[in-house]
Amino acid sequence: MSEKDCDKESCSALELLDFKNALKQFQKLVEKMVTQKTKERLGLYIKDDDEIDYDKFYTTTQTLFGAEVKDHNIKTFFRKISNNLDARTEWCEIFGYFIGESDAMSSQMKEENMVFLVSEKQQITHAVVKRQDVLKGIVKVPHLDFTITSSQKGVLTIFNNQGDQTAINDTAWITGCDFLPQLKCVVAVTERTVIVWDYKSKGSQNNCFVIKPMENGLLCVCTVTMSDHLAKDNILMGDDKGYVHLLTVTSDHFGLKQSKSKGKKESQLQVLDSKTFNIVKRKLHDDWVVKIKYISDLNCFGSCSSDSIHSFVLDDIKRLEDNLPVKEFSVPKGVNAFTYCGKAKVIVTGGKYWGVFQEIVLL
Structure with missing residues (x-):
């Protein structure tokens, strides 16, 4: 060789x-x-x-x-x-x-990939979803790899790679939903109630809690992500009278620790009196609050309305507990939607005028 x-x-x-x-x-x-x-x-x-x-x-x-x-x-x-x-x-x-x-x-x-796959288009059908129904909220929970949807006719669903599970099939219209990161539950709002779903309970242990009555019709909801308390979440809600509500919930309200330990607990829909909860509210708009969102990068919440004078509000949640002036912006015909870009430090709003967008530059 x-x-x-x-x-x-x-x-x-x-x-x-x-x-x-x-x-x-x-x-x-x-x-x-x-x-x-x-x-x-x-x-x-x-x-x-x-x-x-x-x-x-x-x-x-x-x-x-x-x-x-x-x-x-x-x-x-x-x-x-x-x-x-x-x-x-x-x-x-x-x-x-x-x-x-x-x-x-x-x-x-x-x-x-039974539900979502980027490279494929797939139609999702569900036996519980009613005819002529409309999705009112879609929330992605990336770290848990599932998506929550809420429909106008009262269907609250989690889609994941294991299939899907439906918590509620109610007569009340669900107007929005979000995820509670500390309690690890799903929250949704209807015309006069707040729903908290302990989705982790399987089968016969499925627990839903309904907080009612609420004074006005709730139109949107979001979670405040700044809370570092392991057993407490803050929830922001907007209603049809221009009020923004701040609701604080803890595991003690729902007995989540107890319900997890009882393996034979039956499925139940528990009604809780809203008066037993810490709820603060403040009127910030003169028309419907159509969207609310907490922007953690700014430590502020934003809310918008079709109100031409108080169209968009951006401020600390502490302003809901006092009467100090808030940072607000006026847009003709109001604001229907907004989003925040962290890299550009800009909030973009969209209103009723077709093709008209407004930028709010944050210095």
Whole structure:
């Protein structure tokens, strides 16, 4: 055997060894990602510098295997794990090779992503959703990987990669919904009530709490995300008389700790008197409050109305408890929607005039 042949064999052996080491590191990356996603869905994950998002997964995979790995294969592999943590994966998939029939991957992806998949359009039908119904709220909860929807005719639903579960099929119109991060419950508002759903209770242990009566018709709701109290959430609501309400709820109000410990507790809809809750309100608009949102980057809440004078309010939630002036903006015909861009430090509002948008620059 010539010296040249020996060099070739040595190089091949080294390349094989490097590839095996890369596979081991890739397997550890996948295992760490699955562990992280599992904790996220259980609400136990605390973000740190080692968090694996798509960008980090992509960069690490490219570093391990180089240009042989294509972008779309990395994205497909990442999406497959994200949507089904129990899915079987093979290392060859990262190179675009799949074991089985040619359409196995497509079929598998359709089964594993029962609700939402970016690369596919899919119509979602549900037996409980009523004819001529309208969705009034859609809230994505990224760290738990599910989406909450509320419909006008009283259907409150969670969609996730395991299917869907419906909590309420009521006669009252649900006008909005959100997620309570501390209590880990779903909150929704109707014309005269506030609903808190302990979605974590399975089957016969499903618990819904109805807080009533509320003075005016509630039109929108959001959660205040600044609370660091592990058993307390603050809820902002807007009504049809121009009032903004601040409702504070704790686990003691609903007996969540007790209900979790009783495994044989039957399904129930518990009615709670609104007078037993700490609710403050202040009239900020002269017309319906059509949207409310807490902007954590600004430590402020925003509310908007079709009122031409008090169209948009942006201030600290402490202003709801006193009579000090609030920061407000006037827009002809009012404001129907708004959103905040953190990078540009700009709030964009949309009103009734077609094609007219207004920017509020925050210095």
